[in-house]
Each structure stands twice: as C-alpha cells, then as structure tokens.
Amino acid sequence: MSDDAEPPLPARTSAALRAAQLYYMQDLTMEAIARELGTSRSSVSRLLTFARDTGLVDIRIRSPLEASTALEGQIARRFDVAAHIVPVPDHTSDVDRLARVALSTARMLDRFVDATMTVGIAWGSTMSAISRVLVPLQRPGIRVVQLNGAGNTRTTGVDYASEILRRFGDAFGASIEQFPVPAFFDDRATKTAMWRERSTRRVLDLQRSMDVALFSVGSPLAQVPSHVYMGGYLERSDYDSLGRDRVVGDVATVFFRADGSWRDVELNARASGPGFDVLARVPRRVCVVSGAAKARSLRGALAAGVVTDLVLDEGAARELVAL
8 A cells, every 4th residue: 555545544533633733733844744654745734634624623713903803893792692704705606605604614513512412403505504514523412403393385394404404413423303393384273282292392392401503594685595485485475474574584484573573473373493582591502694685684683682603704794783
C-alpha cells in the first residue's frame, strides 16, 4: 500500500486526530507532520480535512473588527438572544445563501447538543438543508423528536419528515421519535380527541421535556419558499384566515402576528406544532433564518419570545436591525 492510500476508517480517525493535534495544538507544519507520521504532505492535508468534516476539529472565528460582530451585539441587546451571523455577500443567490447558512449551522450544533439530551426538530426547507450537511456528533443517549406533524391531503408527509429526522439521528447517533399526525387537522375537535390518545401524549410529553429545539421561521415572503406554504398544506380558506388574523409567519406550523401574539390565531386550533407556551420552556431554542425577506417574520418570532439562539445571514441581520 502506498503512503497516499486511505487507511481503514478506525485507523484513519486515529491518524486524523494525531495530525490535528500536531497541526492545531503544537503548530507543526504539514511537512513536519508528514515526517513524524511517515506519510506525504498530501495525506496530511486529507487527514486534516477529514478531521474537520467529521467533527474531530471545531474551528471558531471571533473577530471584533467585522461588521457582523457589531450586528450580533445589536441583536443581542435589542432582542435578548445570542446571535450568530453568517457572512454572505449581498449578490449571493437565495439558494446559495441558504446552503451557506445551513452549513454554518450544522458545524455549530455541538455547542447546543450534548449527551442524553432530547432535541426537537421541525421540518421544512431550512431544516432539510441543515440535515444534508450535518457533522457527526456521536454522544450517547440523544433522542430526536419531531416537533409537528407533516401529513396533508396529498401526502402522509412521512417520507419527507422522517428523512430529515433520520439524517439527524444518524449524525447524532440518536434514537428517533416521529410524530405521525397531520400538519393541520380538518376539525379542531379531531385534534382535541387525538391529543387525548396515549400514543400521541407520549410524543407530546417528549416535546415538553426537550432540552433543545431547532427550527426556522416560515414566511410566505421568502424567496426560497417555506415548505408549509408550497407543499399543499394550506387551502385558499386557510390563506384567507391567516390574512384576517394578520399573520406574518409560523414556527413549526404555529402561526403568529408581528407583535408575537399567537393564541387567538384561528388556524392554530387545528395545528399540530407545539404552542409557544410549550416552546418557551425549552432551555435552548435555536432559530435558523436565511434571507432578508424573512426578517419581518423573524421579528414576530422574537417578539413571541420563542428564540434563545439565532443563526442568520448578514443581509437578514441588517434587515432585522433596520425594522
């Protein structure tokens, strides 16, 4: 076997960890590491890349000079949340913007998720993007629970939501708890009856015991449409109802107004997502937003008090501060 051949995975992990320690902790050059490990410089480069991609190395940049740092401070003071701004050029397409925000979020989840935690995951365009680029975080006893149902008149939603959950489960080495109910019930009485069922209550109890909730803000104004607004979940009468209630967005299919009020929004009586009174009791509530078009919706979510940690791109941050 040549010195550039890939070793088996356990040996590769051990070699990557050794290379990372020498490079990041002892400031050795790649040439010096190659001599110490008896391999080539290109192999060391691949080992360092492997260490970053698999979560063995966590790189964080803190600069007091960048505009994004000042924006983070403004958002923290105004909204009482921890803000994490992803630098993205203004000319970037909304699809690429979402991809960059999703990747940055995936690489910082180890700050929020630890062993034996229960993690609530919403579904949607943003969560799907994050799930595709997750960094492995193998910590024992993590449980991932679905925050809201995904079925509608066109689909059960099981394939879509469960694929997102599966990716999180695989990355975290976690058990998965699905929530196989409709996103919106046809009749509020049906929801009331279903919420009395023991099988449903078991999932609801898990949601009430969450340590972390991860979600985005749904918005009918976003350039990358929120899944709830494009996936056949809402009828024309539903849109009319949302308009009458002056709704600006949703979190896990629970709708809210610009001032954060949500309890008397008509459609919420049929929605399967956790009420904001439940969500507000979760210790860490991580909201991920991409695109300035979501700023008004995000402002409503912040007013509702459902966010403790916010990940967003620089353009969305500037728009939020300007509102």
